[in-house]
Amino acid sequence: MSSKRSISSQGSHFDKDLDGQLESRPEALKGNELLEYVNINRRQLNDNGDSLCIGAGYGDKSEDGSTTCRLDLFSTELIKAKKASHLSNSxxxxxxxxxxxxxxxxxxxxxxxxxxxxxxxxxxxxxxxxxxxxxxxxxxxxxxxxxxxxxxxxxxxxxxxxxxxxxxxxxxxxxxxxxxxxxxxxxxx
Structure with missing residues (x-):
């Protein structure tokens, strides 16, 4: 059984094992929630894209049991969220x-x-x-x-x-x- 610490900010969180492995959240963040999560956590995660991806809920368990980033889904949703944000702000x-x-x-x-x-x-x-x-x-x-x-x-x-x-x-x-x-x-x- 691994012990975990939670990294959270304004309602967004993901669990990180003490050995550094990220566990994906059950539901993936979308829209403004995703943008807010990335903005809040990018420094804390040292701009580690995989960690941001997995922490935002875009992780998949691989055959060896590790969690990997589904970059295709994460980047598509992030681009969509940024576009929507730009349009709403403009x-x-x-x-x-x-x-x-x-x-x-x-x-x-x-x-x-x-x-x-x-x-x-x-x-x-x-x-x-x-x-x-x-x-x-x-x-x-x-x-x-x-x-x-x-x-x-x-x-x-x-x-x-x-x-x-x-x-x-x-x-x-x-x-x-x-x-x-x-x-x-x-x-x-």
Whole structure:
């Protein structure tokens, strides 16, 4: 019989044997509970992804009796929770402005030809787009990184020459194109 100590915080907990083995909780955390659990416990677990995964309820017993992380399930749920959190925290002001600015026909042209074609006629000026980005940084960053992965903007800026390369302008165009593609897909249903 192994002795256990419980690591808990704000209602979330998992059991850890004194020899360091994690035991999975019976139900897996989802949504805000999962995000809260990860934020609270990542330092305590030294950013050990397997421990976070198992502690959040995404562990499976292997044939040898040890508990292993089901990374596929854990990462899928974590991504879904982060997306939902971003959407709920964002008032989608920038998206609303884009949808008010362009008709569905114009959005179809943007989806097909891209902003570089000039179809996003209200978003051609670099300085205005950079200001639009600054005014809506959180929403645009979250949307692009939810779609294209963490570090997307940083990598994009580096790829095109850094801070002085008008990467914010390009990010706004990418954001508009993403909205156009989504709206066209919705209209085709």
């Amino acid at each position: 008032k989608e002001k920038a998206k609303g402005e884009i949808l008010k600015t362009y008709s569905l026909d114009t959005l179809k042209n943007i989806a097909e030809l891209g902003c570089i074609s000039g179809k996003a006629y209200k978003h051609l000026q670099i300085s205005e787009n950079e200001q639009f980005f600054d005014d809506n940084k959180y929403e645009i960053t979250c949307s692009l990184e939810d779609q294209f992965g963490n570090g997307y903007l940083k990598n994009s800026a580096e790829r095109v020459g850094g801070e002085n390369s008008h990467w914010k302008h390009r990010a706004v165009w990418r954001f508009i194109e993403m909205i156009a593609i989504e709206e066209v897909a919705k209209s085709n249903k």
